[in-house]
Amino acid sequence: MTDATFPAAGASPDKSSLLVADERTRKRNAAERRFRAYGLGAILISIALLVILMFTILTGGIGSFRQTYVEIPVTLDAAQLDKSGNRDPEEIRKVLTLTYGKLIETALQKAITDNGITIDGLTAADVSNMISKEAPAELRNQVLANPELVGQTIDARLLSNGRVDGYYKGRVTMETAARDSNTSVAQLQLADALKDKNLLATEWNWSFLTKPDASDQRPEAAGVGVAILGSLYMMLVVLVLAVPIGVAASIYLEEFAPKNRLTDIIEVNISNLAAVPSIVFGILGLAAFINFAGLPQSAPIVGGLVLTLMTLPTIIIATRAALKAVPPSIRDAALGVGASKMQSVFHHVLPLAMPGILTGTIIGLAQALGETAPLLLIGMVAFVRNFPGAPPEGLFDPASALPVQVYNWTQRADPAFVERASGAIIVLLVFLLCMNLLAIFLRRKFERRW
Amino acid sequence: RDQIQVSGSSTVLPYSTIVAEAFGENTDFPTPVVESGGSSAGLKKFCEGVGENTIDIANASRPIKESEIEACKAAGVTDIMEVRIGYDGIVFASDISGNDFQFTASDWFNALAAQVVVDGKVVANPYTKWNQIRADLPDQDILAFVPGTKHGTREVFEEKVIHAGCKDSGAEEAFKAAMSEDDADGACMALRTDGKSVDIDGDYTETLARIQSAKHGIGVFGLSFYENNTDKLKVGTFAGVTPSTESIASGEYPVSRPLFFYVKKAHIGEIQGLKEFVEFFVSDEIAGPDGPLAAYGLVSDPQLADVQKAVADETVMAAN
Amino acid sequence: MNDMSKVERTVSQTDIKISARQAQVYYGDKHAIKDVDVDILDKTVTAFIGPSGCGKSTFLRCLNRMNDTIESCRVEGKITLDGEDIYDKRVDPVQLRAKVGMVFQKPNPFPKSIYDNVSYGPRIHGLARNRAELDEIVEQSLRGAALWNEVKDRLNEPGTGLSGGQQQRLCIARAVATQPEVLLMDEPCSALDPIATSQVEELIDQLRSQFSVVIVTHSMQQAARVSQKTAFFHLGNLVEYNDTDAIFTRPQDPRTESYISGRIG
Amino acid sequence: MNDMSKVERTVSQTDIKISARQAQVYYGDKHAIKDVDVDILDKTVTAFIGPSGCGKSTFLRCLNRMNDTIESCRVEGKITLDGEDIYDKRVDPVQLRAKVGMVFQKPNPFPKSIYDNVSYGPRIHGLARNRAELDEIVEQSLRGAALWNEVKDRLNEPGTGLSGGQQQRLCIARAVATQPEVLLMDEPCSALDPIATSQVEELIDQLRSQFSVVIVTHSMQQAARVSQKTAFFHLGNLVEYNDTDAIFTRPQDPRTESYISGRIG
Amino acid sequence: MPVTWTLLLVLALAVAGYYIGRSRVLSAAGGDSRRLHSRPSYYGWNIAMFTAVPTLFLIAIWSVLRPAGPTVLAVLALIVAAAGMAFALSRTNPDFRARNVVETFVRYLLILCSMIAIATTAGIVLSMLFETGNFFKQYPWQDFFFGTTWSPRFGGGSQLGILPLVWGTLYISFIALAVSIPIGLFAAIYLSEYASPRLRSWAKPAIEILAGIPTIVYGLFALITVGPMLRDYFAQPLGLGNSGSSVMTAGLVMGIMLIPFVSSLSDDIINAVPQSLRDGALGLGSTQSETVRKVVLPAALPGIVGAILLAASRAIGETMIVVLGAGAAAQMGLNPFEAMTTITVKIVSQLTGDTDFAAPETLVAFALGLTLFVITLGLNIVALYVVRKYREQYE
Ligand SMILES: Nc1ncnc2c1ncn2[C@@H]1O[C@H](COP(=O)(O)OP(=O)(O)OP(=O)(O)O)[C@@H](O)[C@H]1O
Ligand SMILES: Nc1ncnc2c1ncn2[C@@H]1O[C@H](COP(=O)(O)OP(=O)(O)OP(=O)(O)O)[C@@H](O)[C@H]1O
Ligand SMILES: [Mg+2]
Numbered sequence A: 001m002t003d004a005t006f007p008a009a010g011a012s013p014d015k016s017s018l019l020v021a022d023e024r025t026r027k028r029n030a031a032e033r034r035f036r037a038y039g040l041g042a043i044l045i046s047i048a049l050l051v052i053l054m055f056t057i058l059t060g061g062i063g064s065f066r067q068t069y070v071e072i073p074v075t076l077d078a079a080q081l082d083k084s085g086n087r088d089p090e091e092i093r094k095v096l097t098l099t100y101g102k103l104i105e106t107a108l109q110k111a112i113t114d115n116g117i118t119i120d121g122l123t124a125a126d127v128s129n130m131i132s133k134e135a136p137a138e139l140r141n142q143v144l145a146n147p148e149l150v151g152q153t154i155d156a157r158l159l160s161n162g163r164v165d166g167y168y169k170g171r172v173t174m175e176t177a178a179r180d181s182n183t184s185v186a187q188l189q190l191a192d193a194l195k196d197k198n199l200l201a202t203e204w205n206w207s208f209l210t211k212p213d214a215s216d217q218r219p220e221a222a223g224v225g226v227a228i229l230g231s232l233y234m235m236l237v238v239l240v241l242a243v244p245i246g247v248a249a250s251i252y253l254e255e256f257a258p259k260n261r262l263t264d265i266i267e268v269n270i271s272n273l274a275a276v277p278s279i280v281f282g283i284l285g286l287a288a289f290i291n292f293a294g295l296p297q298s299a300p301i302v303g304g305l306v307l308t309l310m311t312l313p314t315i316i317i318a319t320r321a322a323l324k325a326v327p328p329s330i331r332d333a334a335l336g337v338g339a340s341k342m343q344s345v346f347h348h349v350l351p352l353a354m355p356g357i358l359t360g361t362i363i364g365l366a367q368a369l370g371e372t373a374p375l376l377l378i379g380m381v382a383f384v385r386n387f388p389g390a391p392p393e394g395l396f397d398p399a400s401a402l403p404v405q406v407y408n409w410t411q412r413a414d415p416a417f418v419e420r421a422s423g424a425i426i427v428l429l430v431f432l433l434c435m436n437l438l439a440i441f442l443r444r445k446f447e448r449r450w
Numbered sequence B: 001r002d003q004i005q006v007s008g009s010s011t012v013l014p015y016s017t018i019v020a021e022a023f024g025e026n027t028d029f030p031t032p033v034v035e036s037g038g039s040s041a042g043l044k045k046f047c048e049g050v051g052e053n054t055i056d057i058a059n060a061s062r063p064i065k066e067s068e069i070e071a072c073k074a075a076g077v078t079d080i081m082e083v084r085i086g087y088d089g090i091v092f093a094s095d096i097s098g099n100d101f102q103f104t105a106s107d108w109f110n111a112l113a114a115q116v117v118v119d120g121k122v123v124a125n126p127y128t129k130w131n132q133i134r135a136d137l138p139d140q141d142i143l144a145f146v147p148g149t150k151h152g153t154r155e156v157f158e159e160k161v162i163h164a165g166c167k168d169s170g171a172e173e174a175f176k177a178a179m180s181e182d183d184a185d186g187a188c189m190a191l192r193t194d195g196k197s198v199d200i201d202g203d204y205t206e207t208l209a210r211i212q213s214a215k216h217g218i219g220v221f222g223l224s225f226y227e228n229n230t231d232k233l234k235v236g237t238f239a240g241v242t243p244s245t246e247s248i249a250s251g252e253y254p255v256s257r258p259l260f261f262y263v264k265k266a267h268i269g270e271i272q273g274l275k276e277f278v279e280f281f282v283s284d285e286i287a288g289p290d291g292p293l294a295a296y297g298l299v300s301d302p303q304l305a306d307v308q309k310a311v312a313d314e315t316v317m318a319a320n
Numbered sequence C, D: 001m002n003d004m005s006k007v008e009r010t011v012s013q014t015d016i017k018i019s020a021r022q023a024q025v026y027y028g029d030k031h032a033i034k035d036v037d038v039d040i041l042d043k044t045v046t047a048f049i050g051p052s053g054c055g056k057s058t059f060l061r062c063l064n065r066m067n068d069t070i071e072s073c074r075v076e077g078k079i080t081l082d083g084e085d086i087y088d089k090r091v092d093p094v095q096l097r098a099k100v101g102m103v104f105q106k107p108n109p110f111p112k113s114i115y116d117n118v119s120y121g122p123r124i125h126g127l128a129r130n131r132a133e134l135d136e137i138v139e140q141s142l143r144g145a146a147l148w149n150e151v152k153d154r155l156n157e158p159g160t161g162l163s164g165g166q167q168q169r170l171c172i173a174r175a176v177a178t179q180p181e182v183l184l185m186d187e188p189c190s191a192l193d194p195i196a197t198s199q200v201e202e203l204i205d206q207l208r209s210q211f212s213v214v215i216v217t218h219s220m221q222q223a224a225r226v227s228q229k230t231a232f233f234h235l236g237n238l239v240e241y242n243d244t245d246a247i248f249t250r251p252q253d254p255r256t257e258s259y260i261s262g263r264i265g
Numbered sequence E: 001m002p003v004t005w006t007l008l009l010v011l012a013l014a015v016a017g018y019y020i021g022r023s024r025v026l027s028a029a030g031g032d033s034r035r036l037h038s039r040p041s042y043y044g045w046n047i048a049m050f051t052a053v054p055t056l057f058l059i060a061i062w063s064v065l066r067p068a069g070p071t072v073l074a075v076l077a078l079i080v081a082a083a084g085m086a087f088a089l090s091r092t093n094p095d096f097r098a099r100n101v102v103e104t105f106v107r108y109l110l111i112l113c114s115m116i117a118i119a120t121t122a123g124i125v126l127s128m129l130f131e132t133g134n135f136f137k138q139y140p141w142q143d144f145f146f147g148t149t150w151s152p153r154f155g156g157g158s159q160l161g162i163l164p165l166v167w168g169t170l171y172i173s174f175i176a177l178a179v180s181i182p183i184g185l186f187a188a189i190y191l192s193e194y195a196s197p198r199l200r201s202w203a204k205p206a207i208e209i210l211a212g213i214p215t216i217v218y219g220l221f222a223l224i225t226v227g228p229m230l231r232d233y234f235a236q237p238l239g240l241g242n243s244g245s246s247v248m249t250a251g252l253v254m255g256i257m258l259i260p261f262v263s264s265l266s267d268d269i270i271n272a273v274p275q276s277l278r279d280g281a282l283g284l285g286s287t288q289s290e291t292v293r294k295v296v297l298p299a300a301l302p303g304i305v306g307a308i309l310l311a312a313s314r315a316i317g318e319t320m321i322v323v324l325g326a327g328a329a330a331q332m333g334l335n336p337f338e339a340m341t342t343i344t345v346k347i348v349s350q351l352t353g354d355t356d357f358a359a360p361e362t363l364v365a366f367a368l369g370l371t372l373f374v375i376t377l378g379l380n381i382v383a384l385y386v387v388r389k390y391r392e393q394y395e
């Protein structure tokens, strides 16, 4: 081996200065800078796009967290609400919202005259339209909850109609109102007059978060309460099922399964499942969970199961990649001190793979949270007014979901729903952030290089 | 299960939700759950069988088909009540700042058909501007947003506008002369694919958004959608008639279609409040010309009384 | 190799801890270990020597079935521990590895704290009844591996932040802490300075009173100092196996002779 | 340490390749290298010796700024290469590392073929004009690292499938192939048998004719054999730096003395 | 409520079983855990598992099939739990190989979990096969697979050729990937190799939000902002038509959505490549970008390919962005500024439309679904093969 003569090539390494880069180094450094710039550019592009999207969402939706109310005294005329006069709740229950609507109309008329407001061209329809159709229902519920109120005059806080509300949010202007068959310039002038008298105000709107959906005629009353619960329930199911099952499946495939045809088939299968359009999972859910297993329609449990199946491939793919990336020497080290394969995986490999698993979880859950298509077929893209019960039974009650609410509202005719939809998107993103925060925190904890 | 379950057409959905909401408010029954997902999916679910796990009512923007009744029967869904709730008008509207249009069926045919007749010859549609079709139409590029082939509205549009225009303009004759009967029929309804006629698979909100980003576009809308957006849209007349609930109810404005829902009779009595809900739906206060549905744009059924009677009697569809 | 069988016969059957017969190892097509017959005695230090790449590590890894983890690796022949075939289907490799501990050639501490590195084995094997006992085991093991003084103030820092030689000693401590019956050490002192080396050798000597130790080393001196038996491998063959004295003073095989005489380190 | 300055003065300024002044290294709070002053000469082999954990690798990694990659690590003081401060902002660490090559303590072959491992450096530095030249460099480097015969038939197999010692030689070949001006070798022979060791030492000797070589070793003998200068580190301090002969025959510092006299390996 | 109670009761039993098992075996070993075959907790787990798992399965199956009331279930569940517990207890003694039993048990659970993927596939195929069969009874398969026109009609006489949809799917996905792969990969590289921990700690989650924004937002973004912009600044000046919706619009916007799929997953994988490899390359004088390109990326390749496949999968499965961005017109063309559509969109629209549910126009959705399934299966097999070929295993 003494034949090793070294070095072979050019004997005189030119003593170039470190401070002066030679031609080749300059080129390489330029390449390096370009590479780095691409990277930074990629991040900046992503962040910029995020900012743009967030900006559109926020500007479009922040309005739904404020709502315009008319606050006037309403006389709950006993003659109309309790004809028999004995305050029997059963009797009062028979009075329909129509009657309450009339009471409100009278009250508003009275408020107008009492405050000496006069507006040219104001029609009776303008006045009665001023108040949301939801207001009588709310008033009725108030009375049913407390029959003592009958006969009294109460200070009612009444939702104003969506156009008036839109007027104070810039969505409706005098010009558009002139063309709009659902409002009129006179109505908006009335609103302004009421506002001057402090009878009308735009306030923080809790009911957007707590109230259920409302029909197309009452955009001002629509809320995401049921949807939040439905999404929450579904995410619970997904979290409880998809993450453990996904991780377990990945562990088996990556660490235990013999490497053969069968595992290849499973592997291809899983990546293929990721490519299955989400609506197909809806078809499966309808066939398997509703028609075959007999679970109820529109129930978060079914939604959760379908979303679980849909997220599994994402979690499995991410987890497997993360497990693969753990160096084998770690496994050897554990086995070498007499740990079982299972112990080496659970004690050492899994913690190291955790960041990847959590990323998969974040992305999988984000996808599950925002998905509408699979819910279409299992009846969750629905109009649901009643809140589901507490889990676990509540999982079987009808509920809607946040993306469903967004989807529905963007399809409605009344433009006020566009704002609601953006509001629901904000809620959805906040929801997502809350979910992710924990995962992100954990991920940072587990992140390390070796 | 406590609540009524309704599924089906997204055209019927708004009316259905308005009624469901009012029903929930004014009765002791829970608010019915109303799904959207299309007439097809709704009827399919409807025909899945009888029992707690199946829906009670299917909304449809078209009458149920023979084949669907068969499928229903095969799954044990036999006694089906058909309830017609009113009519949906179809209107043509453009951006509020645009030109005024007075359409006729032949204008639409000539603007959108794949093949038209020029000087007695069948040619691929050469028109690019409306005023090339008829001189008193505005000088504006042709661009129409028509419902995609998934929508029931498309069927009505093809039949009552394009096909009618085919006939009116005399193109049908020319087609029949130039090709076989079947082909002529097809040619009468085939729309051009050069981008002047754009299919919309989404909803009217999408059509509206497209008009706003292409101001010279003309969209096909439902009447109720237009009525909620009169500040953004300018409606065109059709055959000289301006669309409105009145002009449609009177039959002056021709482009409309009936809306239905179907009820499983077997569920009446089993599901609480089902009968009450159906009766509530077609009652005068709700579905009548002064009710909230009409206010929202539904053309009230002139024969509402017949419908109410059929519901009260629980009349099922004739089995055949 | 004739001499080998003689040696074997002088060893009473009960003293044999591990025995290999016709052991073959393949990496895919590559035949890395060929027909190795060897008996490793209880309470004895056995040294494996031989040029780099001759198969020492490979053979060592056979003895506690660590080769199972290399996919392309295939082991044939019969290897027994206390008379039981360790490649038998019924044998639980986990139990086997608990009995036959291992220090790897490349130090591979867990990315955990130093304390956790050492206490991991005792924990999973339940060697300590309580925290105090565990602390005791950790300290003893680290002391044994001559690392205690350097790390006693930083037991909670990650084991991966240690210097090369410290990591190596950490791995020794980790293996010792599990109290195996046989300890396989693949070049345990390669990154250690003379003083640390002598301390580890002292440890090995202590361990010998209870266990059997197999050590791979490139240092002839080390083999001579710590081992009672030496096996010389060459190109996958076990060329010679004998008492260490005999190997170094009267090697039987010319290959052994030339390897030993080329001694430098 | 007084002696040190004398030695320094005898060296003409141009001969100094690397010089460190008041070099300090911290890992977080830990002060790992304290006030090290040293001049490494051109065309000379310098050995760093000292107990495990004393800071040899740490200091070595300062010389080509490999410590930049460790987040918690902070270097202070002045280190120059050919009189230029390598921690200067204008210095491109890439160019620096091309000039100051490194063999790491733990062999870290790329998960690529053996050929690709060795040809990696020449490729990125454009040392070969064509494939034939590249082949030539790869062969020469592998021969120099005494690995050629063992791998010449499997150049396309992954470098990670080699034995520990083979990997170490592969890493040496890889570093040599880039033809640096200074070669830093962190225990390059720790996993090598005596014959391979002597071949690598021969290589180092050859390299000395053109380059400067710094070698960390635990083997006093090796230091004595290959180096002309020796630096003894202890607990982060450079205790003594002198001609190798002088260090081994007349150590000035009692710590050096006791370390050397405790020699075993 | 009773089912909940049963559930809680069983879990309580399992917990109790855990402690009973532990203390039993410990006392049998005279308090010295070293005389046990396994760690005491394994004995506990053994009992807990035998108590809970079979019972949980029972409850799960029961709640689906509901053969009788919840009281019967409660009784049955308790019997099963008690039996499981008794069985496990009877085997508990210091020589019992509890760890092996527990691990075997867990192993079977793991296998079961991975079988869910298979079951899902089977379920999907089965739930579509029947209707697909119905479709092909009414519509010739040659026309479906080789037809170049897609124009469903209500009145029958539809032409349902899949080719324009396949083309649209591939074209849009290609553009989406052409956007997301470079951006995502560069972002991942920058985050894991260059970015400071602070930047990384907020930028990565921020980018992940892109994956969580509901697709309808992207759809509207495409429809209202991107579409008109591309039309006015590219398509019209270049004479490539004046369609507001185009393949390009949908592709670009979908690409944005897919960035985090590529970036976040790749970032984790790149981060997991051992530092020693980077050191090796840097020590040879390579620049950081050379290190990344030549050493780190190849080592992380399998994971990155997985991430890209996931992104591609999402691209293929996306509906909203395509509907609003690319339109609903099925056509084959090369002009990226023309409207096209994808298989998935048509699956959704045909399923949620107003057509007769037994007619080919609706049933075609199932045939489309199954065909897409087969197509992606083919692509995945190719991908697996490619990864196998180029995989570099470190250490
Ligand atoms: N990444 C790190 N983080 C924290 N401390 C470290 C790190 N690397 C090394 N150290 C500590 O710095 C000191 C010097 O380490 P170094 O690796 O330089 O020692 P060495 O002389 O090379 O030892 P050996 O001969 O064992 O390789 C040791 O105490 C070590 O524990
Ligand atoms: N995973 C593997 N795949 C393929 N070949 C391997 C693998 N591991 C080792 N080999 C080959 O098997 C032979 C024996 O390797 P082994 O690691 O047992 O050598 P060794 O005697 O321990 O050498 P060293 O002293 O250098 O560590 C070598 O030629 C090596 O290249
Ligand atoms: Mg070895």
Ligand SMILES: [Mg+2]
Binding pocket: C163, C164, C165, D056, D057, D058, D105, D186
């Ligand atoms: Mg070191």
